[in-house]
Amino acid sequence: MLNIKNILNNLEFINISNEEFTLFEYKPKGSYKSFILDLNVSKQNPMSDIFFHMNKGNLKIVHIRKGNIIYSAGSNIEMQFQLLEAIIEEVSVEFNKKYAVDYILSYDNFSPGIFNKFEIEIEELLDNFEERDLIKVVNIPCMVCNVTKPLIVKRSFINNAESYPVPIVYVHEGHVVLCFIDKNFDVRGVELVHITG
Numbered sequence: 001m002l003n004i005k006n007i008l009n010n011l012e013f014i015n016i017s018n019e020e021f022t023l024f025e026y027k028p029k030g031s032y033k034s035f036i037l038d039l040n041v042s043k044q045n046p047m048s049d050i051f052f053h054m055n056k057g058n059l060k061i062v063h064i065r066k067g068n069i070i071y072s073a074g075s076n077i078e079m080q081f082q083l084l085e086a087i088i089e090e091v092s093v094e095f096n097k098k099y100a101v102d103y104i105l106s107y108d109n110f111s112p113g114i115f116n117k118f119e120i121e122i123e124e125l126l127d128n129f130e131e132r133d134l135i136k137v138v139n140i141p142c143m144v145c146n147v148t149k150p151l152i153v154k155r156s157f158i159n160n161a162e163s164y165p166v167p168i169v170y171v172h173e174g175h176v177v178l179c180f181i182d183k184n185f186d187v188r189g190v191e192l193v194h195i196t197g
């Protein structure tokens with residue numbers, strides 16, 4: 001069993017930016033680390049709603065553009081990418097629920113401090129993450145290592161799929177496993193796939 005509450009302690013930051021600057025940044029209490037975010041991939045890419053994953057040293061970073069806003073989250077490598085995606089998906093929903101973002105950004109005298117109180121929503125989200133039922137843990141076998149790994153899958157990814165089973169790729173210690181998950185979150189097949197690029 002994965003202890004999601006403990007895993008969430010690996011979160012290092014959540015960042016909300018537009019093209020020019022950071023609108024809001026969250027760091028867990030007691031974290032003094034600062035991260036210089038390289039959002040160039042998202043900034044250069046006008047495609048909305050595509051998740052980008054990066055490994056940077058001991059950090060895992062996920063970012064997504066939604067219109068003019070780029071949402072990012074980073075953690076140490078203990079966290080799984082689908083959990084980071086679930087976090088920023090929910091962060092974007094809450095941020096837009098709380099603020100009329102486009103309207104606020106159109107003010108001439110706009111200052112990012114206006115979003116500081118969003119920290120309350122972030123803490124509430126992280127404290128009650130499991131109750132929101134955003135993820136599901138699926139046990140996926142790796143035939144190379146002969147182990148079964150508990151992997152986090154976003155519910156939205158399965159529930160919003162256009163057809164089933166849904167393919168998802170799992171990068172495991174230098175090899176890659178392709179799994180097919182049906183709409184009941186059951187594993188329907190597992191294949192070892194080759195990597196290039």
Ligand SMILES: [Zn+2]
Nearest residue numbers: 142144145172
């Ligand atoms: Zn393996």
